[in-house]
Amino acid sequence: MHLSTLLFAIEVGGIVAFAMSGLIEAMRKRMDVVGVFSVAFVSAFGGGTVRDLLLDRRPLFWIEHEPYLWLVLAMAVTAPLWLPMALRETGARLMVVADACGLGLFAISGTSIAASAGMSPLVSALMGATTAIVGGVARDVLCNEVPQVYRDHRPYALCALAGSAAYLGLMALGTGSQWASLAGVLVATGSRLLAVVLDWQLPSWNPRQP
Amino acid sequence: MHLSTLLFAIEVGGIVAFAMSGLIEAMRKRMDVVGVFSVAFVSAFGGGTVRDLLLDRRPLFWIEHEPYLWLVLAMAVTAPLWLPMALRETGARLMVVADACGLGLFAISGTSIAASAGMSPLVSALMGATTAIVGGVARDVLCNEVPQVYRDHRPYALCALAGSAAYLGLMALGTGSQWASLAGVLVATGSRLLAVVLDWQLPSWNPRQP
Amino acid sequence: MHLSTLLFAIEVGGIVAFAMSGLIEAMRKRMDVVGVFSVAFVSAFGGGTVRDLLLDRRPLFWIEHEPYLWLVLAMAVTAPLWLPMALRETGARLMVVADACGLGLFAISGTSIAASAGMSPLVSALMGATTAIVGGVARDVLCNEVPQVYRDHRPYALCALAGSAAYLGLMALGTGSQWASLAGVLVATGSRLLAVVLDWQLPSWNPRQP
Numbered sequence: 263m264h265l266s267t268l269l270f271a272i273e274v275g276g277i278v279a280f281a282m283s284g285l286i287e288a289m290r291k292r293m294d295v296v297g298v299f300s301v302a303f304v305s306a307f308g309g310g311t312v313r314d315l316l317l318d319r320r321p322l323f324w325i326e327h328e329p330y331l332w333l334v335l336a337m338a339v340t341a342p343l344w345l346p347m348a349l350r351e352t353g354a355r356l357m358v359v360a361d362a363c364g365l366g367l368f369a370i371s372g373t374s375i376a377a378s379a380g381m382s383p384l385v386s387a388l389m390g391a392t393t394a395i396v397g398g399v400a401r402d403v404l405c406n407e408v409p410q411v412y413r414d415h416r417p418y419a420l421c422a423l424a425g426s427a428a429y430l431g432l433m434a435l436g437t438g439s440q441w442a443s444l445a446g447v448l449v450a451t452g453s454r455l456l457a458v459v460l461d462w463q464l465p466s467w468n469p470r471q472p
Numbered sequence: 473m474h475l476s477t478l479l480f481a482i483e484v485g486g487i488v489a490f491a492m493s494g495l496i497e498a499m500r501k502r503m504d505v506v507g508v509f510s511v512a513f514v515s516a517f518g519g520g521t522v523r524d525l526l527l528d529r530r531p532l533f534w535i536e537h538e539p540y541l542w543l544v545l546a547m548a549v550t551a552p553l554w555l556p557m558a559l560r561e562t563g564a565r566l567m568v569v570a571d572a573c574g575l576g577l578f579a580i581s582g583t584s585i586a587a588s589a590g591m592s593p594l595v596s597a598l599m600g601a602t603t604a605i606v607g608g609v610a611r612d613v614l615c616n617e618v619p620q621v622y623r624d625h626r627p628y629a630l631c632a633l634a635g636s637a638a639y640l641g642l643m644a645l646g647t648g649s650q651w652a653s654l655a656g657v658l659v660a661t662g663s664r665l666l667a668v669v670l671d672w673q674l675p676s677w678n679p680r681q682p
Numbered sequence: 683m684h685l686s687t688l689l690f691a692i693e694v695g696g697i698v699a700f701a702m703s704g705l706i707e708a709m710r711k712r713m714d715v716v717g718v719f720s721v722a723f724v725s726a727f728g729g730g731t732v733r734d735l736l737l738d739r740r741p742l743f744w745i746e747h748e749p750y751l752w753l754v755l756a757m758a759v760t761a762p763l764w765l766p767m768a769l770r771e772t773g774a775r776l777m778v779v780a781d782a783c784g785l786g787l788f789a790i791s792g793t794s795i796a797a798s799a800g801m802s803p804l805v806s807a808l809m810g811a812t813t814a815i816v817g818g819v820a821r822d823v824l825c826n827e828v829p830q831v832y833r834d835h836r837p838y839a840l841c842a843l844a845g846s847a848a849y850l851g852l853m854a855l856g857t858g859s860q861w862a863s864l865a866g867v868l869v870a871t872g873s874r875l876l877a878v879v880l881d882w883q884l885p886s887w888n889p890r891q892p
Contacts, residue, residue: 288622291618291622291623292623293618293622293623294622294623294624294625294674294675295630295674295675296605296621296622296627296628296629296630296674297619297621297622297623298622300605300609300622300629301622311526315525315526315735316731316735316742317740318528318738318740320527320528322526325591325592325595328592328594328595331594331595331598332594381745382748384748384751384752385745385748385751388751395716399720399824403613403823403824404609404613404618404619404622405618406616406617406618406826407826408711408713408824408825408826409717409824411716411717412708412711412713412714412716412717412718412720412721412824413711413712413713413714413717414714415714417716418716419716419720420715420716464714464715464716465714465715498832501828501832501833502833503828503832503833504832504833504834504835504884504885505840505884505885506815506831506832506837506838506839506840506884507829507831507832507833508832510815510819510832510839511832521736525735525736528738530737530738532736535801535802535805538802538804538805541804541805541808542804613823614819614823614828614829614832615828616826616827616828
């Protein structure tokens with residue numbers, strides 16, 4: 263399989279995984295079809311949209327790649343048919359994997375877009391993390407919850423940052439951008455999967471018990 | 473009455489209706505004058521602002537038409553004088569009508585602006601719905617509620633999409649933009665009023681009972 | 683001390699104060715390190731970022747002044763070491779003062795940036811208030827609370843508006859921009875400190891008891 267085909271497949275997998283997390287949350291809140299589509303849309307495209315707004319890039323990536331939009335629309339409309347299946351155990355495991363792939367791809371695409379727009383390494387890495395996590399944050403805000411990524415105490419954004427660091431480091435060493443991208447995605451996605459499997463915990467920042 | 477005067481009157485009616493919905497919500501939450509103005513402002517201008525940001529249009533529409541800003545400011549400051557009256561039954565009915573007019577006008581103005589910026593029909597219709605509903609979504613997020621438009625199970629955004637489809641269809645058939653706009657507003661506003669009067673229900677997307 | 687040094691010191695003080703308010707809120711919600719940094723970041727930079735997006739200014743101010751970013755990052759990482767101290771009484775008082783300084787500086791910087799971009803006085807004053815309060819609003823939305831600035835019934839945004847009005851009035855009278863800025867900051871910060879010390883109350887907008 264060619265590298266660009268692989269990256270495209272991962273990107274679609276990430277959009278599907280992020281949209282699915284939105285579908286599940288919206289259904290738990292018993293939203294109607296409009297709410298379900300809106301939350302799925304925001305989950306899948308929110309991070310990249312905020313990145314594009316902050317960097318002043320147009321057209322937005324989901325306007326440039328309109329099939330992504332049709333994909334999420336189709337998922338929302340057909341959700342009652344397949345979502346119960348996806349919620350069973352095998353589906354839930356598949357979703358963790360898809361979500362980790364989305365995390366890695368979104369982090370590296372955000373980082374590389376920012377770096378090629380002339381941003382510093384710190385800002386580029388933050389743009390990668392923004393692309394990866396803001397969709398989930400917006401999903402939880404619309405569902406009236408404290409964002410899960412801020413309180414689940416397992417590394418998620420940190421995996422995105424690790425992947426971005428790997429990508430930026432390899433680019434600085436002169437590695438070709440395709441190999442640096444692949445390594446970055448592998449670091450982000452792999453560390454996330456390890457964190458889930460091994461149940462790594464982040465300390466909470468508790469002012470009462472310093 | 474001339475067509476453009478009619479459209480202007482509807483637009484002002486929509487801003488008044490959306491601002492009023494924000495005033496009512498903010499007062500229910502016992503906010504102070506700053507909260508009341510902010511929520512009214514976001515309810516009235518949030519949808520169009522997000523549309524303008526996504527399409528990269530400047531100046532924003534409420535900066536271009538500053539009297540709209542003074543109108544909402546005046547409404548927030550004088551609200552204690554007239555709002556109790558507006559909450560009685562006749563006022564509540566009037567507000568449903570004004571809100572439906574606002575829905576139609578905002579949907580068509582958003583759709584036509586996006587279409588004339590070269591967006592595809594799907595993106596244009598989504599921009600119309602965004603213009604019509606994001607103000608209400610932002611109002612509910614600021615008031616710490618799950619957005620009403622996502623959970624009331626009566627068609628609202630779908631009416632906006634129906635109006636946008638009518639507008640885009642007529643434009644594709646070569647109808648003049650004024651007539652297509654009028655037809656689109658009538659479809660969106662009319663279907664919303666019918667939905668309220670006849671109490672149409674949308675199914676909820678419930679994963680437990682598929 | 684030179685005037686520009688003074689203004690720089692106040693700006694850093696404002697960022698520190700706003701970031702600290704985010705750190706405290708995020709810790710109360712028992713967020714992890716990612717949540718703590720994100721909320722601190724949004725509290726400190728959210729207002730200016732929204733202002734820059736609305737006015738279409740790039741690079742964003744925290745991208746232009748990257749040391750601000752490192753400052754907030756360092757604060758989030760080291761928070762467990764010093765935050766308990768900052769929460770004691772002397773620290774709390776210091777924070778009120780720093781927050782009031784931040785309010786004044788952010789209000790005047792927002793107003794002057796908008797005015798020099800050709801905005802009207804009303805829009806410029808609103809941009810000043812936006813710069814000063816949106817960070818705190820976004821912090822509270824992320825922490826799933828009704829924004830404090832909308833419901834604490836003590837003047838905050840109004841102090842920002844008073845400072846902006848003083849700045850715009852002096853500029854219209856031909857005062858040099860440095861003196862007008864200083865006067866605006868003093869009015870905003872001073873009125874806020876007075877409001878806290880004298881416990882000024884704003885009326886709530888209550889539809890039941892008009």
